[in-house]
Amino acid sequence: MKKSITLCSLIFFSGVVSAQGYSLSCDDSRLLFPKQTLSTDDSLDVLADRSEISKGDTYLLTGNVSLNSSAYFLAADEIQIKKTDKTSTAKGGVKYQDDELMFVGESAVVKKKADNNHITLQQVSFHYPESKMNGKASQVVNDGVSQVFDSVSYTLCPLGNTDWQMKADQITLNSDTNRGVASDVVVEFLGVPIFYAPHHEWVLEGRGSGFLAPSFGSYHESVADQNNNYQVRIPYYFNIAADRDLLLSLNQLSSRGSIIEAKYRQLITANDYVDGGRFEIEGHYLNEDKITKNKRWLLNSTIDLALNDKTDLNITTNRVSDKDYFKEIAHTNTSGSALNSKVDLTFEDADKNLNMVFFAESEQLINSGTSKYTRAPELSISKGFTGLDNRRMDLSLVSTKFANKDSSYTTGIRTHAQANFSRSITTDAYSLTPKLNLSTTDYALDNTTNESRSIYSVGLDSKLFLEREVNLFGTDLIQTLTPRLAYNYTPEKTDPSVNFDSESKSDSYESLFSGQKFTGIDRIGKANDLTFGLESDFIDEETGETYLSLKSAQSFYADAVSPNGSDRKYSDIAMSANITLDDLSFNNSLEFDPETNKIDKRDSSMSYILNPRKFLTLAHHDDNGTKSAELYGAYPITQNVHVFAGINRSITNSITNKETTGIAYESCCWALRLAHFKKHISGNDYDYITNFELVLKGLASTSPGLAARLEEEVPNYLANLKDL
Template identity: 25%
Template sequence: MLFTYSTKKFSLNMRVKFSRYVYLLLLIPVSQNIFAVTAEPQPGQKSTPDLSLCPAKYETTKTRIEPRAFSIENRGNTEISADFTESSTDGSTILDGNIIIERHLIRVTADHANYSKTNDEITFSGNVFIDTENISLNADGGTISINNTDPGKKTQGRFNNIIFFIPDSNMNGKAETIHSGKQSDNTNHSTLTNASITSCDLLDPDWLISADEIELDHDDEYGSADDVVIRFKGVPFMYTPYMEFPTSDKRRSGLLFPTIGTSSSRGLELAVPWYWNIAPNQDALLTPRYMEKRGFELGGDYRYLTRSTNGELKGAYLPEDDITNEERYQYRYQQHSQIMSNLSIDIDLQDISDSDYFNDFSNNLGTTSQTHLDRNATLRYDLNNWHMKAMVQDIKTIDETASLATRPYERLPQVTIIGDEAIASSPLLFSLDSEYVDFTHEDDSKTTGSRLTIKPGLRLPLSGAAWFIDPAIKFSHTQYDVGTQSGTTQTVENRNIPISSVDAGLFFERPLSNGYQQTLEPRLYYLNVPFVDQDNIPLFDTSIPSFSVAQLFRDNRFVGGDRIGDTNQLTFALTSRLLNPDTGDEFVRASIGQIVYFEDRKVSLTGTTIDTATQSDVIAELDINWGRWQSNIDLQWDPARSHLSQENYFLHFKSDARHLFNIGYRKRLVVNSDVIDIEQTDTSFVYAFNRNYSGLVRWNYSLKDDKDIDTIAGISYDSCCWSIQLLAQRLLRNSTTSNAYDNAILVQFVFKGLGSLSGSKAQHTLEQSIYGYSDTFQ
């Protein structure tokens, strides 16, 4: 029997949405503090639970039927069906057998129901199931008030002996009762008594959170509880007298889970972060941190977002280091402002207290190996093909013992204008590459001053289906106004150099029997730059980069504007690719190239060296991306010495997040010699031994120095609803001291759906150290 009850009185108000993570603070039972817990947003990290780790019976407690979404005009209707109905003279109605009551995004089923017109309530019993947009309930019985006219009545729904499931967080639980509805102050609350919750199988949970009463505030989207006990394997091991937790992605202020670790340079560490939800567009993370060997440090991370601007200020301050007896600090401020669609400003400011800060306080090889800090502010303006940039830049040398003369120059300011434009709608393009920069230096004896470079040019790029040719001519004009800050003047003549080039190539392709397509792409690049004496020009920002494929097609062998290399050369290059002709996916790319010189090169950094070689090193690259496999090989052959001057090999395999393997080898010789500069191996893997256990290793080793650079070993246990990971790391901090290594222990313990003990510190270390690693502990 089916009928529609078209009044808007019937309302089941039980919208509950738990966030993906509910963070808890580990407290000793005697604590008297009040603790709030927050789910800090992690953009892009929302994940689906891996049910393959769960037992078969797991799904029996996590089932639901999605409630229907009614059309707008029918959202006040109630549809009711039952096998049997009986109405009495007092207006009550008995429903029996396969009862289904549906409203917009609400579905109730039961064996028996009784509608009382006097009380305006429906009473349910027998296999009661309620499905709403964000929660599903299974109850022995209960009552729903259709129209709550009595202000003293605070409950619209009351159900007994419930089992509930929240799909958004994959959490389920049970409670003796749930009371839900509008309160006397018109707020929307639910109260669960004698309640427990977990993301495990509720029939046999490994961990369980219990409280005498849990209050859910649906308006502000959070829950709260007193005297909360967390049980693991049936044993109580965490307690907090009060806890707040979010029931949606809405942020809330409060303490996050503490981080615990140990290292040889800092001793035992304990950090207790406090998340502060300042406003919808602002938040901050304040982290008091105790280090056994160093003392108390305060860290902070403040973020803000407006319609046109986003920024972040983060840092740490240690008033007095117990080892050095000095003040230690680090900060970085970054901001991006999009003033208009084509006008933006970027700011990046950073500093540290001393040259040993990163070695003493970081477990990241990339950070500890930093030698300079770039501080800059940049204004960018784009107009079609034209791009303008104005920047002020200061680069701090981290090593305080480095002499002033060896430190980089400041750019105060640097202005560049780059672009090209078609001439009268023809294929001929006018190009301009211009720069003005004013160099200053902290050493008064160094040459300082300004450099202006204007490089107009003409290009005629032409192409067909199987060919291209791009002849170009440029004229580089540079003038200097230099001296020293101590008053010494220096005369530098203007530099005028024409640069001509022709870039040309062919495209051949053929289908293969396996359905793929192979290409053959020969390319020639001719470059002519006449010699101009530049020995009296100071060196502000110019150097010689490492030789690479990109160098084969550049019009200047130097990086920076103080030298323009003279040359008369021709580059020969050949590339072959293996493609999927339908998708364009590239599986294999192989390239080889070399420069042939027709004249000696006289321009150098020092002005004393003439390069008489008739050919460059040979550069070869091979990149393979084939399903789960990825391989890269880069080789540089020195024909004058008949040996490889640089070689890099890398092999990567990844079938899934729990099975990956990397192995790499790189070797580099000192330029124009047989002396080894770098020779290292880098091996890492993540391997799941079975459904639950996995291990990982990263070993970065220097063959040249016969010592470890970075070694990480770890083992993980990952179940349906909790996981633990233990990591040990040995990181080379300073190869010149007796205490060269920092040994650290990192632990991550996760109750899935609640949070982790170590936050993201362990995962950040692994993501930086193991190529292809992704966080599976979410």
């Protein structure tokens, strides 16, 4: 019965799409009356001040009467027991309790029939201690199969609080048919009706079809020269079967028109061909845009299949009608440059250390994106071998066909074969890792001469492990000190004329020790480098937490030629320092140029985090003069009200890249949130959208997607309006 009523409340606002409701912060353990311990055997324990026997089989108990069995507890001012028909009639100050719920009412009749207790209660208050649901009804009848509530109202607010409540003339729950039926349903919030349904039916166990909570918002539409446009989305959920469902929504944009949105999901059960999987397709359609007069649409689909225990297949399609769809219709992904569709077939045998991948992709440019190389397709295979004394050999072969929508770009097929040999020699005092890399690359190009390149590289990475015990500020710590020395050699080779996927690496700590100057395969810089580094950690001897971590490294070029082509004999000095002190943390990494005595690149951040509703994070980035700053935080104004914000601003050109601000109110019973998003598109063009969210405890949010967006835009913020 408890589950049935809870599902009843969920159905009106969430359609029982998800079993997880919203549970706002509230520590309320109050009950209708002190909880009684039920009998542990089949006997009926009877207590009363006075008792009378009439008509042979009828007992009248008065004065502090209580009946306690293994199935229920019943107390009242007066209880009449008829042994013949196994009926107990209680009057005055009635209290009833079983293993799920509690009732307090004027009268009650409990009748034993077969294995069920038939109960009828009048003018009752009820309470489910586990779910915290409580309410009132003029009459409750439970025959063991169906429960009928007349003139019922209930809420998930604490006892005595009815900020929101659901009322119905009658609710019938039938466990045999797994159906619930309600008539004249009204949801009231702060005494104001906000939802009405003359008749509603739903399933008691599992998912059920029904309307979900509508969502509301406003947005700025610069094209329409209107600042106060509104958005209303009304979703309806179809529970087609246990393994499939459909979400159909009407999304009304005041400046653009009505958009039909649909999302179909299906689980694929294991059969003779696949081990299982999942299929999902989503489509949006606007028949005629009020402004452009064009049809606007979106189509996304994903299929994930486990062909067997070693082979997985993923096919993803993402398409929109035009490049401005996200800016003008969706008001999301406005900073994206392309939509990628892909086919990814992977075979992985962990026991044999064998991996094979077939991958193909295509792109659709959106917003102000420019074309990039796509892999259409790529086939790769890799195999690892582990020998004695940590000897390892890794072989790989990858062949990629590169395509580009811009015909001015060189396209073609690149085939790259590589063999890596390494051995890790590790003791408590030191580690040595020599390595050898052999590779050959062949370019079959479409509109220029074919090219090829074979090259080798060698390297040695060594570490010395030192540690000592220290005491700082009264805390026993272990300080580790790890000097590190690496040598990397790669002979000079002419790079191919085409560059499909290589970019210069920054002088970060790990990249200096790798000996690699570029990402990807096309560019392999000459190296004859000796890299010195030093690492030191301060670790709490008792808890194992690291309070301070320091790193520094610099490379020296024996051939006096740096990766940027200058005659410098050394790299920038890469340094980082990370400090964690209880709720306060500092993180700083930089690249220092000893020739100019200037910092080329720096990333700094400071965070003070007491909890996900009270924190502050400041960050500053400087990449060769391109500077930006970030601010993220939340602060409780009162016990119930908190504000939150996230700002990313370019200091170099004084442009706010994105900005999020908002305020929220939370109580034990309901919550309200207002969030405003501003995102830079290009020039003086910004996208603005404001979302409103209302959560009634135990029911769904009116903006279920808002929490995920807030957690992305404001890191460290717990966006769900529920217990911290």
